[in-house]
Amino acid sequence: MQMRPEVQIAAMIKAMKDVVIPAVAGTNKLAEEQAKLVVGMLGLMAHQLPLQFRFDRDELTRLVQASAAMKDVHATAPSARAACGALIERTAEAEQVLDQCRRDPDDLRRSVHAMRAAICDVVDAFAQSGSDDQQKVERVVLAMSAEQLLRDRSLVKLQGWEPDPAAVPEIESLIG
Amino acid sequence: MLTIDKNRPTEAWIAQLRSRYPCETEIDRILTRKLRQRSGPGYEPVSLKTLVAGLEGLLRANEVEDFSIRNPRWLSGGASKLQMAFELEWLRPGVGFEKTAMVLRMEPAESIVETSRLREFQLIKSFEGTVPVPPVFWCDPDGKYLPYPALAYGFAPGVPKPSQAVSGVSGLGTCMPREVREHLAPQFADILGCIHRHPFSPGALSAFDIPKEGTTECAEWGVNWWERVWQEDSDENVPMLSVAAAWMRRNLPVLDFASVVHSDYRTGNFLYTEHDNRISALLEWELGRIGDRHQDIAWTTSRAFSSLAEDGKTLLVCGLMPEAEFYERYEKASGLSINPKTVHWYKVYNAYSISVLILGTGYRIARNGKTHQDILVAWLIGIGYMIVDEMRKLIEEGC
Numbered sequence: 001m002q003m004r005p006e007v008q009i010a011a012m013i014k015a016m017k018d019v020v021i022p023a024v025a026g027t028n029k030l031a032e033e034q035a036k037l038v039v040g041m042l043g044l045m046a047h048q049l050p051l052q053f054r055f056d057r058d059e060l061t062r063l064v065q066a067s068a069a070m071k072d073v074h075a076t077a078p079s080a081r082a083a084c085g086a087l088i089e090r091t092a093e094a095e096q097v098l099d100q101c102r103r104d105p106d107d108l109r110r111s112v113h114a115m116r117a118a119i120c121d122v123v124d125a126f127a128q129s130g131s132d133d134q135q136k137v138e139r140v141v142l143a144m145s146a147e148q149l150l151r152d153r154s155l156v157k158l159q160g161w162e163p164d165p166a167a168v169p170e171i172e173s174l175i176g
Numbered sequence: 177m178l179t180i181d182k183n184r185p186t187e188a189w190i191a192q193l194r195s196r197y198p199c200e201t202e203i204d205r206i207l208t209r210k211l212r213q214r215s216g217p218g219y220e221p222v223s224l225k226t227l228v229a230g231l232e233g234l235l236r237a238n239e240v241e242d243f244s245i246r247n248p249r250w251l252s253g254g255a256s257k258l259q260m261a262f263e264l265e266w267l268r269p270g271v272g273f274e275k276t277a278m279v280l281r282m283e284p285a286e287s288i289v290e291t292s293r294l295r296e297f298q299l300i301k302s303f304e305g306t307v308p309v310p311p312v313f314w315c316d317p318d319g320k321y322l323p324y325p326a327l328a329y330g331f332a333p334g335v336p337k338p339s340q341a342v343s344g345v346s347g348l349g350t351c352m353p354r355e356v357r358e359h360l361a362p363q364f365a366d367i368l369g370c371i372h373r374h375p376f377s378p379g380a381l382s383a384f385d386i387p388k389e390g391t392t393e394c395a396e397w398g399v400n401w402w403e404r405v406w407q408e409d410s411d412e413n414v415p416m417l418s419v420a421a422a423w424m425r426r427n428l429p430v431l432d433f434a435s436v437v438h439s440d441y442r443t444g445n446f447l448y449t450e451h452d453n454r455i456s457a458l459l460e461w462e463l464g465r466i467g468d469r470h471q472d473i474a475w476t477t478s479r480a481f482s483s484l485a486e487d488g489k490t491l492l493v494c495g496l497m498p499e500a501e502f503y504e505r506y507e508k509a510s511g512l513s514i515n516p517k518t519v520h521w522y523k524v525y526n527a528y529s530i531s532v533l534i535l536g537t538g539y540r541i542a543r544n545g546k547t548h549q550d551i552l553v554a555w556l557i558g559i560g561y562m563i564v565d566e567m568r569k570l571i572e573e574g575c
Contacts (some may be wrong), residue, residue, distance in 0.1 A: 002262060002524070002535050002539045010554075011551040011553070018221045018548070019221075022221075059518055112412070116414065116415060119413075119415045120415050120417075122478050124418055124422070127425065141415045141416065141418070141419045142568060142571065142572060143416060145419075145564075146565075149416070150563055152564075154567060161532075
């Protein structure tokens with residue numbers, strides 16, 4: 001999917017800076033101030049988005065460590081005992097989550113990129129060699145593309161390009 | 177794995193692309209220029225004052241004297257070029273003193289469709305007096321006077337759609353009322369026939385290479401052109417585009433008759449005057465080439481530009497006329513036949529080229545801040561998936 005926050009945010013910032021802010025400058029102070037804040041907020045989003053997952057994982061690690069450091073405390077009051085018990089349960093869940101979140105989302109995207117490129121190379125190589133299996137390779141890609149493109153179209157359905165939007169299922173139902 | 181930094185192209189990589197994807201000389205020149213300039217700055221807003229100063233330089237270089245540029249203002253519309261409307265008070269050769277309404281059309285730092293102003297200039301010029309085109313006056317093909325390559329042409333009267341009509345971005349999906357389309361439809365088919373029958377002179381169209389009839393050279397140049405752009409601009413690979421390129425190369429059609437091809441002939445890209453419903457100007461010639469008429473036929477009859485008639489069933493080519501009627505009228509006007517198989521091939525070709533522009537070039541230039549409307553270019557990325565899917569279905573039909 002090429003419609004991603006990095007390009008969306010960059011384009012929005014440029015539109016605000018180059019067109020919108022100069023247009024309202026000096027004519028509407030409130031609009032000018034808020035337009036500049038929109039640019040600032042978008043810039044912050046562009047900075048935060050690639051780090052957000054690592055940031056949250058880092059925080060969860062610290063919270064788990066803090067929980068471990070609390071193991072030695074003696075809870076005598078019933079409410080404290082209950083709270084510590086709940087903390088132990090949450091910590092066990094958090095450790096599982098951390099275990100499953102060792103890879104960055106960027107790894108997933110890089111892998112998608114690498115697989116796309118590798119499949120394209122196979123298609124190109126078979127096309128150049130004129131091998132008998134060329135059309136077999138292409139049929140696999142055609143079938144895979146039918147499924148993927150349905151999801152791509154669904155993900156941007158809100159834009160209103162589809163002549164018959166009802167024929168394209170909602171993305172939530174397609175990606176599990 | 178060797179990684180290419182497409183934002184900082186090396187000379188070696190550029191040379192490799194040029195050698196692997198041979199295309200027309202002028203297309204090669206502008207694509208090479210694009211890559212060589214890519215690592216440079218993004219698009220910075222240009223003031224009207226700067227454009228007026230550049231235009232003055234262009235006029236003086238063309239020996240226009242005693243002129244005055246009046247009322248410069250921005251024109252909106254289109255996703256690829258900047259446009260400034262103005263009036264020129266000047267001594268027009270052969271006419272005398274005149275106040276002429278004009279438009280300056282200039283590229284941004286990188287455009288969603290990288291084309292040659294020289295080709296556009298030559299092509300429009302060659303059709304003056306033959307089909308309705310705006311008069312073209314001057315061209316700055318290398319951006320010698322203006323910040324980027326540009327051309328100046330006469331402001332044509334008319335509207336691209338009825339004042340009351342509803343349509344999407346770039347005139348897509350325009351619904352023409354019956355009383356308007358009854359007048360426009362025959363003209364629309366006849367003019368296309370006229371374009372395809374127009375005798376072109378290699379001297380007047382020096383920025384164009386002429387493909388050999390009786391060979392697949394024309395189609396091959398086209399595939400090379402767009403595959404090269406895909407390699408130059410794309411971020412993530414799309415396996416379906418690789419399959420499409422392989423399919424096209426396996427099924428290259430033979431060119432039976434070389435014609436001028438407009439390449440973007442559709443509702444939204446012509447003006448007509450509402451008082452008499454006459455087509456007054458054909459616009460958007462920038463992708464024009466000397467090639468195969470089936471490219472235009474396939475483009476014009478694309479579902480993307482069609483709309484339904486009032487009965488809710490009849491699909492109208494460009495919102496104007498049923499497909500069978502369009503074919504019949506066109507064949508009569510041009511005296512040229514339509515080969516359905518070649519039309520099918522060019523439907524795949526057109527879908528491929530537009531997918532390349534939207535998913536590859538659109539992403540690259542918006543990400544690098546290269547245009548005056550990155551937000552529109554980024555927004556258009558979304559339609560790319562529907563077009564690729566349409567191409568997939570066409571290929572499956574043709575397998």
